[in-house]
Amino acid sequence: MRIVLSAARLCLVLLAFAAAGGARAKVFSPTVTTLSNGLQVVVIENHLAPVVTQMVWYKTGAADEDAGHSGIAHFLEHLMFKGTPTVGPGEFSKIIGRNGGEDNAFTYYDYTAYFQTIKSDRLELIMKLEADRMQNLALTDDQVYPERDVIVEERRQRIDGSPEARLVEALRYALLVNSPYGRPAIGWEQEMEKLTTADAIAWYKKWYVPNNAILIVVGDVKPEDVKALAEKYYGPIPARPVPERARPQIAPLPGAERRITLRDPDIHQPSFSRYYIAPNFSAKTRKEALALEVFDEIFGAGDTGRLYLALTVKTKVATAAGSSYDDTAVDPVAYSIFASPAPGKDIAAVEKGVDAVIESLVKDGVTEAEVTDAKTRLEADAILARDSLDGPAHAIGEALTTGQTIDDVENWPDEIAAVTRDDVNAAMRKVFGKDAVSATGWLLPMQGTKAPMDAVEAANKAPVASGAFR
């Protein structure tokens, strides 16, 4: 059984899309233009089905929020559906649905993106709608404040009601000291509750301009048609200056070991996690990041990685073990490790096992054969990733909103091919070696450091008949 790929891993695979046989192909071979107002337009053809996806990515997200205003980036994302002078509140999604399409949006630390998927003959409709709300959003209190209740409910549903998510929130805050990546992307509840209509309008005016956006169109379309429609609908929107993305840097606090234990009555199965500060795909650390991507394949791949083989196949202290590399970001972020103790095994034994794998790697490094195999896999996964519509759009959008260029994306296969064993070992030792900065999390039941199997078994027998019901 394979461990589910994390977001970061998946993006890596999508980015990998390339290199069929002999000479290494470029990654997406997109058609790229920039309108006179600064809007970057990227088109990728895919004619498998008569369908098109439009995405507009803004280079702003939760990490751009001012202290005290956490949650505003995500709040505005919700409010972008509340109408313009020509499209009523909530009408946007209704129009898409009435045309047989689907739409949604998402916010993360470095970007906010909006997308629609629809029959390809409706491309003009969705471009007209998206361009309209890029410039004409009209917000009123009676629309804004009920939506603020919605985002607070969303936080309750996704964070407060989930011990796993609460531990991740606490670990990021402990590790990413002084960095906006240490705050929750959805915001702190007490700050979300105080966000105002004026805050939302100010955020919109500050960041939502064509020169701060990327339009990505993927599907059964011709690049020249897309360009003409983009000129028609997005072209007239005036550019405005956008502030620098001022980002306080992480204060690493060397030597300060951080450990967080979260106990919760809903937890019966302990789990181990650890986050390390790691380089990102900025120009300065790009080479290290590429080497770490190869390393991640060797170390954390489900069923075949060093961690899985050591912890679940050999010593059998865990039933799952893997890693995730959050590399596509404006600033350095996190490399994370997770593992679940096997029934009857103590979480301390799992941590010891993880440490042993890391120690041996730091001491002896990875092997030449491991590097070759990992690179071969990344290359082949690349072709598999072409078999998708939204994958390429996500990969390009994430790259371009976090300081990379189209050339960076297109040259990725050549750069991966050039990674050497020495590169991998050097990058790995920088993350895990003597200067490592990490935060370790233990998620535990109310008592002890193992799964209480007797209690699990009892609760498992017949939930409906148990005493917990009234």
Place this chain on the structure above:
Amino acid sequence: MRGPMRGPMMPFGRLFQLVAALALLALPAKAAFQIQKVVSPGGIEAWLLEDHRIPLMSLNFTFRGGAALDPAGKEGLAVMTAALLNEGAGSLTATVFQKELADKSIALNYGADFDNFSGSLKALTRYRDRAFDMLALTLTKPRFDPDAVERVRNEMITSIATNIGSPNWIARRTLMETVFAGHPYARPANGTVASVRAIGLADMRQFLKNRFGRDQLLVTAAGDITPAELGASLDRLFGGLPAKAAPFSIPEVSAEAAGKTVTVVRGTPQTIITLAEAGMERKDPDWFAGQIVNYALGGGGFNSRLMEDVRGAGAKKGLSYGFSSALTPYAHSGLMLAGGSTKNATAAEVLDIVKTEFGKVHRDGITEAELRDAKIYISGSFPLSLTSTERLSALLMQLRVNDLGIDYLDRRDGLIDAVTLDDAKRVSQRLLDPAKLTTIMVGQPQGFDKAAEAPAKP
């Protein structure tokens, strides 16, 4: 964000999956897709969508008969057997087998639900031959090495221990045990700690012997493979299996516990509300009328009434991140489901709003405009998900599992168009009686008195 959770570091979005999507997706429209029927020299049939633009292909195969057939006390047998089939076969131990799959980027997976035991393969054309060899080995010579068996058993037990405190899992299990009491669908397909511990090697071998028969086998494929290549491969893959599987039958069942409310008290900040009553099987002649009514009620995201009622802007709204509904079919039953969550203080209010909306549609049906919008969406959104070979192959498998016919894609739009307002009203009366809803609440719901647990106002 719609779509599956991507883990704790996923971006936050406007809406994500609200009701566990056990439902088969609404099936497709226009045949921009030419399905070919391929019959092997040995008589094994497969449906194929040929497309050579990307050098890879996807294959799906299903044996009818799944976890509902697990022996009492051995729940989890079908799922555990499935998990072990790619853990080593022939002379290849699990580690060697998995490494070769990874090195060649071959995706080979098995799974089981209540009604079916299924496998899927995706491989680059350059590794296709080897992928077929490895698949054939899993079908005829799975190893079941003791190490792999214990590892998978522990993985299943860990996963039960993880789930058992999860409020969503509790809501789901409680619902299934309540509405399907006494039927195999009430039992957990992933087993219990005790049942997973009780499963032995002989059970798994016997399971395969019973289930793997060519008379219960369905095969589909999509991508870079010709009919001739597929035809020849079918005998190589499945020709070695017995002609007939062991006979089996699962009784038909309708949702029980109409009007009953079960509350599971948990210390969470929200109450998860799940509602269910008898739904439809996929073969029901009113299937699309049901889909249309469901879209208007709660299946259409921001285009549906329940979302507008509990989330839309205006006075007394913003009560929830979302509320949705779905028609979930099984081979021998079907459920009309609705669900969402809200802070504990507004649980009673939200439940009342939702039941009242059920009551309105039950009494009056849907409007002309809702009928039109739902038809456009259900027809038009069909091709949106068909953007990869694995999705195309999986779609063909849905057509086969549900006996919809090879010409179904050509007929689908017509079936949707034919639904009238009267049909929608008839189906609303059948599916949406608020008095028949079973209510499951997990959390610390507030605002209830005795009367609130009685059936909602008509």
